[in-house]
Amino acid sequence: MTDQPGPGPEERLPAPRPPAEAVPADRFAAPPSAHSFSLTPERAATIVRQSASARAVGFLALSVVVIFIAIYYLYELGAPAALTGLPLVPDESRLAAEQVAQSISSVERGYNVYQANCARCHGVKGEGGIGPVLNDQSKLFQHLNADYLRNVLTVGGRYVCGNANSLMPVWADVGNPPGPLTYVAIDNLIAFLRAPDQEYVVRNSDTLEPIIDPLTGKEMTFTGWRDPTWEPAPDATPVPACWSDAFATGSTPAPSGSATPAPSGGPVATTLKVTAQNIAYDVSTLEAPADQPFAIEFANQDAGIPHNVAIKDASGATVFTGDIFNGVETRTYQVPALPAGTYTFFCTVHPNMTGTLTIK
């Protein structure tokens, strides 16, 4: 092809081909065996072998699945009693173990909620203070059940004794007025309050990492309060619905508050004055002469709240317990003669109300 004009229209492309001529060749043919429809004995044997292996593979695969299901069943739901104790059989189902792990973490979170919100009134170990004791077995046995705790935390302290001026606020954020704690925090708190007396790990409330005691280098732990094996004595009086009823002698004004009989020999020379107001004593130190009976004029100014004055010696033994009574009222306790020494006076109801009594 060139840019020059072509020689003429009869020579345009495509150029006509010469007619095709068949090339002579031998016909290609398969050997006679290809045309036969019956199997050779070798081929038949191979096919039989192959299908047997295929069935074996299938059977193995099925067995693996079946065995897996059986093992997984035992792992997840626990082995039937007949199998436990055999080697390789787990003692505990995974679901049960998981439930235990979750309740442990609930208790550990509840511990933090308690220490942050409740310990200042109910004591770090629930021993009581401004608020009533919580770690008492007879209370934990039935009185402080999960429903009751949820009600107290939702309604506030007035749920306990019907005291509208209760010092204990509403804690649940669904209460009226709403408190600071969410449903989950309350659940964890209840789990903590009712935790059995095993050891738990103190954890950081954000990271949930165990907290290491800087002195010992070990994880800090705490122990649950409730002894699950505890049972009340058959003749025990049930815990009163209102905690202060356990203390109050209320309406019957007793002339002498002392548990020990008033000392004979006329009026005592020394009378100490103690006032309780807002769950605290007005004095932190008292002084009395040695080996002489004396009196304590005790004014309870907290309306409807029980207080008393009790005395323990340096070894912690209680040497005098004044009657517990509700305010507002004043009673005079007759205290027997005490040897010289340093004593502690305290309120039986509120372990954080204490002071020092010096006898000399």
Ligand code: HEC
């Ligand atoms: C300001 C102090 C204070 C704080 C903080 C406090 N409480 Fe109380 N709590 C009380 C007082 C006081 C009572 C007694 C109620 C009454 O009679 O008014 C009480 C009662 C209770 C009771 C009922 C006890 C019984 O014997 O029936 C429970 C349970 C309780 N509190 C749990 C808690 C928990 C849990 C927290 C932390 C979220 C908490 N309290 C925080 C003061 C407090």
Ligand SMILES: [Cu+2]
């Ligand atoms: Cu008191």
